[in-house]
Amino acid sequence: MKVLISGNEAIAEGAIQAGCSFYAGYPITPQNEIPAYMSVHMPQAGGVFIQAESELAAINMVYGASATGVRSMTSSSSPGVSLKQEGISYIAGAELPAVIVNIMRGGPGLGNIAPSQSDYFQATHGGGHGDYRLIVLAPATVQEAYDFMSLGFSLAEKYRNPAMILGDGMLAQMMEPINIKKSRIKNQKYARPWALTGCRGRKPNIVKSFYMQEGDLEKFNLHLQEKYKTIEAQEQRHEGLFLDDAEIVLVSYGSMSRIAKGAVQRLREKGKKVGLLRPVSLWPFPKKAFGQIRVHPGGRLKFLVIEMSYGQMLNDVKLALNCKYPVEFLGRAGGGIPTEDEIIKRTLSLLSR
Amino acid sequence: MKKIFSRPESLRDISTHYCSGCGHGIAHRLVAEVIDELKIRERVIAVAPVGCAVVAYDYWNFDCSEAAHGRALAVATAIKRVRPKNIVFTYQGDGDLAAIGANETIHAANRGENLSVIFINNAIYGMTGGQMAPTTLVGQKTATTQRGRAAQEHGHPLKISEMLGPLPGVKYVERVSLHSPQEVLKAKKAIKQAFQNQIGNIGFSLVEILSPCPTYWGLTPKKSLDWIRDVMVKEFPLGRIK
Ligand SMILES: Cc1ncc(C[n+]2csc(CCOP(=O)(O)OP(=O)(O)O)c2C)c(N)n1
Numbered sequence: 001m002k003v004l005i006s007g008n009e010a011i012a013e014g015a016i017q018a019g020c021s022f023y024a025g026y027p028i029t030p031q032n033e034i035p036a037y038m039s040v041h042m043p044q045a046g047g048v049f050i051q052a053e054s055e056l057a058a059i060n061m062v063y064g065a066s067a068t069g070v071r072s073m074t075s076s077s078s079p080g081v082s083l084k085q086e087g088i089s090y091i092a093g094a095e096l097p098a099v100i101v102n103i104m105r106g107g108p109g110l111g112n113i114a115p116s117q118s119d120y121f122q123a124t125h126g127g128g129h130g131d132y133r134l135i136v137l138a139p140a141t142v143q144e145a146y147d148f149m150s151l152g153f154s155l156a157e158k159y160r161n162p163a164m165i166l167g168d169g170m171l172a173q174m175m176e177p178i179n180i181k182k183s184r185i186k187n188q189k190y191a192r193p194w195a196l197t198g199c200r201g202r203k204p205n206i207v208k209s210f211y212m213q214e215g216d217l218e219k220f221n222l223h224l225q226e227k228y229k230t231i232e233a234q235e236q237r238h239e240g241l242f243l244d245d246a247e248i249v250l251v252s253y254g255s256m257s258r259i260a261k262g263a264v265q266r267l268r269e270k271g272k273k274v275g276l277l278r279p280v281s282l283w284p285f286p287k288k289a290f291g292q293i294r295v296h297p298g299g300r301l302k303f304l305v306i307e308m309s310y311g312q313m314l315n316d317v318k319l320a321l322n323c324k325y326p327v328e329f330l331g332r333a334g335g336g337i338p339t340e341d342e343i344i345k346r347t348l349s350l351l352s353r
Numbered sequence: 354m355k356k357i358f359s360r361p362e363s364l365r366d367i368s369t370h371y372c373s374g375c376g377h378g379i380a381h382r383l384v385a386e387v388i389d390e391l392k393i394r395e396r397v398i399a400v401a402p403v404g405c406a407v408v409a410y411d412y413w414n415f416d417c418s419e420a421a422h423g424r425a426l427a428v429a430t431a432i433k434r435v436r437p438k439n440i441v442f443t444y445q446g447d448g449d450l451a452a453i454g455a456n457e458t459i460h461a462a463n464r465g466e467n468l469s470v471i472f473i474n475n476a477i478y479g480m481t482g483g484q485m486a487p488t489t490l491v492g493q494k495t496a497t498t499q500r501g502r503a504a505q506e507h508g509h510p511l512k513i514s515e516m517l518g519p520l521p522g523v524k525y526v527e528r529v530s531l532h533s534p535q536e537v538l539k540a541k542k543a544i545k546q547a548f549q550n551q552i553g554n555i556g557f558s559l560v561e562i563l564s565p566c567p568t569y570w571g572l573t574p575k576k577s578l579d580w581i582r583d584v585m586v587k588e589f590p591l592g593r594i595k
């Protein structure tokens with residue numbers, strides 16, 4: 001079924017079709033359409049919607065619902081996601097699956113409500129305390145915003161780990177026609193013997209992240225590290241465009257990558273050897289894709305990272321390339337968005353050097 | 354010979370980590386006895402706090418979740434909403450429930466969540482080494498009020514039970530104490546009421562239990578009980594609040 005829908009609504013509908021049965025959130029722009037949609041459609045789908053008293057309460061409600069084994073999510077925007085960090089760390093520490101949506105806005109502080117990508121560090125390099133990792137998916141289209149909800153839930157359940165959908169105000173507010181399934185997933189694929197359901201016919205289950213016996217927490221951390229290694233090996237996702245003969249590769253994710261893609265297409269029309277690498281999973285970072293890019297015989301190779309931030313993904317790109325190639329940066333934040341023209345100008349100047 | 358006293362099935366057979374004279378052990382046992390008597394052990398999902406009782410799940414023999422410090426009622430709200438047939442309760446200290454988690458407490462109560470709340474008021478932060486709690490008495494010496502709590506500077510003890518009472522969503526609030534065998538029996542009755550209310554879908558029920566912390570009160574176990582009887586109940590009067 002084809003519908004015209006906004007990014008926020010696509011996220012909410014995607015979650016419901018993915019079998020999400022619990023939503024808790026606290027209002028914050030630019031993601032308010034998600035709780036509004038959920039308040040109507042979640043109960044209709046037989047699930048629970050709660051407008052929580054704060055983001056702290058919301059993320060801990062998600063922790064509770066998830067501890068019983070139901071698909072659970074929350075959504076917020078930057079300042080609210082900062083408040084959720086302790087809870088996200090607990091969810092990771094208790095190995096609970098859950099999906100957290102961050103529709104990023106300008107920061108720091110209260111910032112503004114303009115689209116931004118300034119929470120990349122927080123999402124991919126910690127945010128909360130402890131050696132945990134968050135699976136982070138960055139949709140670039142409204143269709144992906146919809147599709148990544150079911151992908152996010154299934155990865156979260158497969159690895160018993162929280163997953164984040166990282167979008168921004170542009171993606172959230174734009175409307176695009178998308179295909180939706182209207183066949184709500186009923187049965188979850190992965191068994192949940194750990195879930196709290198009452199101990200009838202089995203030993204009691206405990207959901208916790210507290211390990212006081214000497215050595216236990218280190219052992220648990222090593223188990224997490226093993227899991228993260230598996231995720232890094234198996235779950236890297238990216239989109240590549242014209243990478244075979246590119247002399248300059250633009251690197252950009254989320255809605256920013258669509259502007260970069262427009263620039264790539266216009267430059268290709270002029271015969272310029274420009275490619276695009278869009279990280280789709282921000283963690284695990286698609287290192288393999290970077291490793292596979294080769295210099296064209298007799299040619300040269302440069303990278304230009306483009307973000308709505310002052311270079312938060314930049315270092316991950318340099319690390320993925322082992323600093324083998326020059327990496328340049330173009331970024332704006334706080335409401336500024338690099339334009340197609342700015343990108344083209346910068347790319348041409350890099351090609352002429 | 355007829356066995357007239359034994360360990361409840363809801364309590365595991367392990368040795369305690371609580372200090373001697375601590376009230377947590379008694380309160381754990383009362384909860385376990387009530388759950389046995391109501392035959393709900395296999396339906397129960399408990400939510401443990403962060404505080405000395407963080408490992409309550411090591412003692413209880415039923416499903417249990419840990420919650421971040423202060424968030425037990427948010428966690429419990431969600432569990433009960435998605436599994437309304439289970440019996441869900443929180444067990445929280447005064448720092449957990451009345452300080453860092455005060456917001457969650459007020460809003461879960463105001464939503465009228467059908468939950469049972471066991472609130473351990475020991476007028477101090479035990480786990481972190483005896484700092485002032487919102488319930489610390491005026492004049493009481495703690496690690497962070499070494500000359501005694503001063504009302505002008507620190508405010509008066511926060512009476513969260515009296516604050517919750519007027520909320521329409523709140524159906525039952527009672528303050529009990531562990532300072533004597535008679536009071537312990539009353540405490541058990543109140544705990545039972547809070548669980549029965551949930552079973553009967555009556556709504557939010559909270560039992561505040563005045564509980565000794567000899568270690569950080571700097572008193573012997575016996576003197577701690579006397580202090581509850583002679584001093585603490587004057588600030589926190591016992592009985593039904595709602
Ligand atoms: C976010 C956060 N802040 C602070 C702490 C440290 N902390 C652990 S327990 C506690 C207070 C415990 O006091 P109470 O709730 O009264 O329980 P008691 O130990 O007295 O039973 C504090 C401040 C924590 N674990 N998490």
Ligand code: SF4
Nearest residue numbers: 371372375405479566
């Ligand atoms: S510190 Fe106080 S509350 Fe904690 S176990 Fe010891 S006596 Fe009990």
